[in-house]
Amino acid sequence: MTILIEQPEFEIGVEERHRVADGGFVAPHINSFGHTFRDYHVESERQKGVEEFYRTNHINQTVDFVSEEDERGIWSIWECCELVNEFVDESDPDLDEPQIQHLLQTAEAIRKDYPDEDWLHLTALIHDLGKVLLHPAFGELPQWAVVGDTFPVGCAFDESIVHHKYFQENPDNRNPAYNTKYGIFSQGCGLDNVLISWGHDDYMYLVAKENKSTLPSAGLFIIRYHSFYALHRCGAYKHLMNEEDTENLQWLKIFK
Numbered sequence: 001m002t003i004l005i006e007q008p009e010f011e012i013g014v015e016e017r018h019r020v021a022d023g024g025f026v027a028p029h030i031n032s033f034g035h036t037f038r039d040y041h042v043e044s045e046r047q048k049g050v051e052e053f054y055r056t057n058h059i060n061q062t063v064d065f066v067s068e069e070d071e072r073g074i075w076s077i078w079e080c081c082e083l084v085n086e087f088v089d090e091s092d093p094d095l096d097e098p099q100i101q102h103l104l105q106t107a108e109a110i111r112k113d114y115p116d117e118d119w120l121h122l123t124a125l126i127h128d129l130g131k132v133l134l135h136p137a138f139g140e141l142p143q144w145a146v147v148g149d150t151f152p153v154g155c156a157f158d159e160s161i162v163h164h165k166y167f168q169e170n171p172d173n174r175n176p177a178y179n180t181k182y183g184i185f186s187q188g189c190g191l192d193n194v195l196i197s198w199g200h201d202d203y204m205y206l207v208a209k210e211n212k213s214t215l216p217s218a219g220l221f222i223i224r225y226h227s228f229y230a231l232h233r234c235g236a237y238k239h240l241m242n243e244e245d246t247e248n249l250q251w252l253k254i255f256k
């Protein structure tokens, strides 16, 4: 979810104008670089970096890599907000600002739209905190292993995934056990049983789960799959979902 603060120079509709006057946030139609959101093909210096990001991301996210263990420590939520603030997300074509603004704005925007769903406000605040993996205190993982859109590994890479062509160099793409529609999974097996490319989503989900978070299943689902655009934006991989996934997907669509 990408939400920026009020930007008066943008043209806004009546409803949005009302919300701004009300002291709320408004989501502009163009990003900080003057382009429409999530446009991965516009020519710009920023795009070159984003494309290079996805080249390394798509080559290195393999079943072996995703199955590696990680280490843990104890940090407060706010300390983590401050840690992620040090980084610029190389995969994001829309934002080149530190993360803390993004977290607070996302939480505030969703609070305005869903004032009674307090779990959703918290979910929004922490949804990207897994980006702490970029920090030396959390292993200093490279950007390709932390950010960017996520996708299943262990079955065919769907064409709707951004910069899909770079999967040609991913060794799993040539592995007959991994390159079919179902690969190592089965019809309706549930996303919980699907290996997803490693990154900030799955990490933050694991931290919440292992610490016995009381967030509802939909909150955990949002954290875990918010970067899975092929699913929630393009409808790919639905054949792997079970009933609970279908219910939770409705909340994820609201969030995005």
Ligand SMILES: O[C@H]1[C@H](O)[C@@H](O)[C@H](O)[C@@H](O)[C@H]1O
Pocket: 001, 089, 091, 092, 093, 128, 147, 148, 149, 150, 226, 227, 228, 229
């Ligand atoms: O570039 C962005 C960024 O890394 C976000 O945090 C992630 O959730 C999005 O899926 C991705 O497109």
Ligand SMILES: [Fe+2]
Pocket: 001, 002, 102, 127, 128
């Ligand atoms: Fe985000």
Ligand SMILES: [Fe+2]
Pocket: 127, 128, 200, 226, 227
């Ligand atoms: Fe994210």
